[in-house]
Amino acid sequence: MERLFEYRTIGRLSEDDTANGFQKPARQLGRPFSDDALKELVRASRGYPYFIQAYGKAAWNASDSNPIPLTAVMDGEPLARKELDSGLYLSRWQRAKASGRHYLAAMAAINGDDMCQSADVAAYLGKTTKETSAARDSLIRLGLIYAPEHGKVAFTVPGMGEFITRTTPTESQTYDH
Numbered sequence: 593m594e595r596l597f598e599y600r601t602i603g604r605l606s607e608d609d610t611a612n613g614f615q616k617p618a619r620q621l622g623r624p625f626s627d628d629a630l631k632e633l634v635r636a637s638r639g640y641p642y643f644i645q646a647y648g649k650a651a652w653n654a655s656d657s658n659p660i661p662l663t664a665v666m667d668g669e670p671l672a673r674k675e676l677d678s679g680l681y682l683s684r685w686q687r688a689k690a691s692g693r694h695y696l697a698a699m700a701a702i703n704g705d706d707m708c709q710s711a712d713v714a715a716y717l718g719k720t721t722k723e724t725s726a727a728r729d730s731l732i733r734l735g736l737i738y739a740p741e742h743g744k745v746a747f748t749v750p751g752m753g754e755f756i757t758r759t760t761p762t763e764s765q766t767y768d769h
Contacts, residue, residue: 604639604750613644618652618660625651626659633665636672640750642680646672681755687734691727693761696736699745700753707746710739 605613614633618624625633633651637643650668651660688696698716702708714724728745731737736752737745747753755761 605641605644606639607634610634610637610639610644613641614648618648622658623652623655624659625665626661628662629660629665632662636665636669638750643672643676643750646675646679650675676751677755677759680749681752681759682761684736684749684752685756685761688731688736689727692731692734692736695724695727695731696747696752697756699737699747700756703753704757705747705751705753707740707744710743710745713745 611630611634614630614637615624629651633644633647637647647665647668650672651665652668654668654671655661655664657664685693685696694717695713698713699708702712702716710724710728711721713728714721717724728737732739735748738748740746
């Protein structure tokens with residue numbers, strides 16, 4: 593079978609590259625961000641390209657000032673979070689079956705967004721690692737988690753654990769397969 597696409601991992605950008613991701617297009621359009629607004633955007637986006645897009649758009653839309661002030665970033669933050677919740681996190685949650693959702697929720701409860709031990713996830717669920725291996729493997733195949741080291745798991749998307757603990761998505765969410 594011929595591959596039609598080449599996939600590349602895009603990680604976090606440096607603080608300078610993140611700042612440029614916000615400031616360069618804003619300057620080109622004649623409405624740059626103030627220094628304190630830019631500093632907050634860099635912090636909030638954590639250097640992740642999709643986050644840069646969401647936070648930049650929300651701050652831009654929340655202001656007609658020049659330069660765009662910190663207040664616009666703060667006013668736009670709930671809108672950016674809502675866009676990330678519905679467009680990034682919820683769609684990933686919906687891909688998992690019930691057993692996978694339990695596994696994801698256990699990961700979030702144990703260590704938030706940080707890497708955790710597969711054995712700890714199983715123990716949290718009251719099961720053995722063998723009993724949870726099918727759910728774990730399914731989540732890895734779906735690209736929702738990965739195994740950075742033997743016996744450890746982590747979310748592939750930054751902030752996923754925080755989303756799960758903050759919103760407590762329900763079991764009744766549609767399963768997209």
